[in-house]
Structure formats: C-alpha cells, structure tokens
Amino acid sequence: MSNSIKIGRVKGIDIELNYNWIVIFLLITYMFANYYFPTYFKDWPQWVYWAEGAFIGIMLFVSVLLHELSHSLVSKHFGIAVNKISLFIFGGMAYIEKDADTPGKEFLIAIAGPLMSLFLSILFTVTSNVLALSGASEMISAPLAYIGQMNIVLAVFNLFPAMPLDGGRILTAAIWKIKKDRVYAAKIASASGTFFSYALMMLGVLNILSGNVLNGVWLIMIGVFIGQSSQASYQNSVFEKLFAGVLVRDIMTSPVITVDINTPASKLLKDFFFHYKHPFFPVQSGNEIVGIIMLKSLKAVREEDMDRITAAQLFQPLDGSFIITPDETAEDALRRLASNQLGRFLVMDEHGIAGILSKTDLIKYISIYNELHN
Incomplete structure (x- = not known):
C-alpha cells in the first residue's frame, strides 16, 4: 500500500502528498490556534484562531510546493526529467531523474527554489503591509505577514551549504x-x-x-x-x-529460467522456488512471456490443491514497471529499481526475454569495479 496520494499534475510532473504531512499540518494548526495568534491578537474569536492556523498550514504546503516546482521546471528546461514532487513531514522533494551535467546547470537548478521562496516572502510581506496601511483587518494582514516570514526562513535554511539542502548543491x-x-x-x-x-x-x-x-x-x-x-x-x-556508459545488457543475468504456464503448484514449489531459490519466475505460454509468478502466490493454495492448481491460475500479468530493455543504461535501471517492488527487472527485447537484472547484478558490478580500481 502506498504511503502517498497523488493530488495533481503540473507540466507533466506528478504531485504527491505523503500521509505523514497531515501530522505537520495538524501541529502547525494547533500551535497557531492555541499559542501564536492568541498571544498577539487577544480579541479574536476562537474559531478565527483555528481558521488562521489552518490557513498557515495550507500556505506552508503551497510554499514548499512552489519551491520544489521551481527546481523541477528549471531541471526540465535543461532536459532533465522529473518523475514527481513529494510533500512530506520534513518538507518536500523533487525526484529529479539525474544530476546536471555541468556546474552551471547544477547551480541554476539549486538556486531556483530559494529564489522562489524569497519572491514569495517579498510578495506576502508587501501585500500584508499594504493591507495594514489601507486599514484592513489584522485577521487578513497578520497571517500574510507570517507567511512572508515563513518563506524567508525556508529560503535561508535551504541555503545552508549542506547536502541535501539547496545550499549543498550550490556548494557542489x-x-x-x-x-x-x-x-x-x-x-x-x-x-x-x-x-x-x-x-x-x-x-x-x-x-x-x-x-x-x-x-x-x-x-x-x-x-x-x-x-x-x-x-x-x-x-x-x-x-x-x-555506471557511466554501462548498459543493462552488460550486467544482466542470462539465460533466464522460465516456467511453463501449465506447471502445477507442487512442481513450482519443489522444482523452482526451493531448487533455485529465486523470488519469482517468468511464466511462458508457448514462445511468449505472459507474466510472472511469485512465491507469495502459492500461499493461498491449499495443500490438497497443489497438484490441480497451475501457474495459469496464479501468475501476475506483465506490468511495465517490471520490464526494462537491454539498451537502457545501468544508471537508469538503478533509479527505477528504487521504486520496483520486485527488486528485479525482466529484460525484454523484440525477441522476448533476454535476461534478468537485479540489485545483486548491480552490486556484483560495483564489487568488480572497486576491485579493479583500488
């Protein structure tokens, strides 16, 4: 089960909200409703304190989102894909597919977020002051002033020269x-x-x-x-x-052990899972790979049905998230493995299955590389 919910899409970038963000939203709402606003504005109705606290929480969300969206749009301008933006309890993160290829691009991507936060700080502070001078209620001007302060804190904190903060990327x-x-x-x-x-x-x-x-x-x-x-x-x-210049075909495991779609569950367990100790196997029907079968699929099979139930009733149809091509880079494969539930890919080409790529294959390559270069 995912710990995030997709709440939108901007310029092809998915926006996700982690459920733990609710914790920081409720905490901010509570702190402002019970401490900050009652201390400085003693004559406001109680419901206003809570409404203003919730408003501050929502605007923190918007501010962090715009901060991360700035990084993302500059990245896309330089041709670097951004998979998603995730907002969570500690702030937000843009999942940029790869690092910039020049120091200049790295700097511009990094500085975009703090510049957006600085812009928002100026915008909300000026708006608050204009409203206050025009005689508007403090219920309107005061929250805007605090949002301005909140954004300058966000900009300054992110400029500390420490990874993974923006200042760390600028230092890099x-x-x-x-x-x-x-x-x-x-x-x-x-x-x-x-x-x-x-x-x-x-x-x-x-x-x-x-x-x-x-x-x-x-x-x-x-x-x-x-x-x-x-x-x-x-x-x-x-x-x-x-992994510079390394392709999936260079490090994948081949040939691949497959199971026939008509294989009984008892044979799957004894001759495949116990024998080879792999977490899953590709399922083959004729000359075509139709899906995969995992060990957990056998858990639901009763012992008396082990000879009757076959892979045809247990396999999971092919999912694009489990497939990679031989000519994709090892670097891209590593990134995709981070969100791959199997921890492995089926390597498929126009002829069918060409191999399996797992984290073990990547670790073995790193071990060999280190042995040769140390």
Whole structure:
C-alpha cells in the first residue's frame, strides 16, 4: 500500500502528498490556534484562531510546493526529467531523474527554489503591509505577514551549504567548477551535510535538556533525515560515475529460467522456488512471456490443491514497471529499481526475454569495479 496520494499534475510532473504531512499540518494548526495568534491578537474569536492556523498550514504546503516546482521546471528546461514532487513531514522533494551535467546547470537548478521562496516572502510581506496601511483587518494582514516570514526562513535554511539542502548543491556546483570533479565535490558537500546533521541533533538534545522537548525532538528528527539524505546524495553521484556508459545488457543475468504456464503448484514449489531459490519466475505460454509468478502466490493454495492448481491460475500479468530493455543504461535501471517492488527487472527485447537484472547484478558490478580500481 502506498504511503502517498497523488493530488495533481503540473507540466507533466506528478504531485504527491505523503500521509505523514497531515501530522505537520495538524501541529502547525494547533500551535497557531492555541499559542501564536492568541498571544498577539487577544480579541479574536476562537474559531478565527483555528481558521488562521489552518490557513498557515495550507500556505506552508503551497510554499514548499512552489519551491520544489521551481527546481523541477528549471531541471526540465535543461532536459532533465522529473518523475514527481513529494510533500512530506520534513518538507518536500523533487525526484529529479539525474544530476546536471555541468556546474552551471547544477547551480541554476539549486538556486531556483530559494529564489522562489524569497519572491514569495517579498510578495506576502508587501501585500500584508499594504493591507495594514489601507486599514484592513489584522485577521487578513497578520497571517500574510507570517507567511512572508515563513518563506524567508525556508529560503535561508535551504541555503545552508549542506547536502541535501539547496545550499549543498550550490556548494557542489562551486567545487565541481573549481576541481573539475563532480564526485569529489559531492563528497565534500555530503560531509558538510553530515556535520550539519550532527549539529542539529546536538542542538535538539540541548533543547530537550532545557525542557523544550517538542523542538528538541523535531531538530533531532530533521538532523537524522539530513544525515541519511546527504549520504544518499553522495552515493548517487558515485553510482553515476560507476555506471557511466554501462548498459543493462552488460550486467544482466542470462539465460533466464522460465516456467511453463501449465506447471502445477507442487512442481513450482519443489522444482523452482526451493531448487533455485529465486523470488519469482517468468511464466511462458508457448514462445511468449505472459507474466510472472511469485512465491507469495502459492500461499493461498491449499495443500490438497497443489497438484490441480497451475501457474495459469496464479501468475501476475506483465506490468511495465517490471520490464526494462537491454539498451537502457545501468544508471537508469538503478533509479527505477528504487521504486520496483520486485527488486528485479525482466529484460525484454523484440525477441522476448533476454535476461534478468537485479540489485545483486548491480552490486556484483560495483564489487568488480572497486576491485579493479583500488
């Protein structure tokens, strides 16, 4: 079951909302309705506090979405595909298919988000001031002022020179430009991200010790997220270098063991799953691959039916997400594997099945590469 819901599509980019975003929305609504607005605006009705708190939560969502959409549109301008934008408890992320191929493009993609946040900050702050000077109610001008402040905080925080923040990508672009080595630049930016994550976690511990438990826990959670993401960003850069020029056909496993569509469940279990210990097998009808059969499909078969039920009744029809071609790059395959439930691809060409590509194949290639280059 997916932990996100698709809420829209902009310029061919899917927008997804992770269910955990509800936590931050409710928290922001509660904090503003019970603390911030009642402290500074004591004469507002209670329902207004809650309405304004919810408005702030929604506008945080809109601000983060526009921030990530800016990265995405600049990426697409440079011909780099963007699979989706996901909004979650720690903010948002644009799933950009690959890194930029020049420092200049890397910089422009990275700076687009903070520039959008800065623009939104100026827009909401100026609008709030104009409304206040024209005599509009504070119920209208005050929330807009806070949204302006919220966006400047978003811009400044993201400019910290630490991966995976935008500032980390800007740092990567700068070092890449000077050293002419993207992997080295990513390594430095990742180290900066790790240091920044430790600093946030230490600050979180200090907050907890001083009695500010909520802020402390939040800082520790953000620190852990940044630390993990900074390492992942560096690994992606390394993988891009490792798999440069490598095609799926170069590292796939071939030939492939298939099962006939009329194979009984008992034979599937004994002669295939127990014998080869693979998590699934392609199902063949004549000369055509019609689907796959997984071990979990046999769980529903009663013991007395094992000789009667065949693969024809158990297989899962082919799904495009499970298929890759021999001429696709290993780098693209690695990215697609991250969202592949099987952890493997059927490698298909015009003649049928050409091989299987799994995470194990990629790991073996990396091991051989390291052995040769170290």
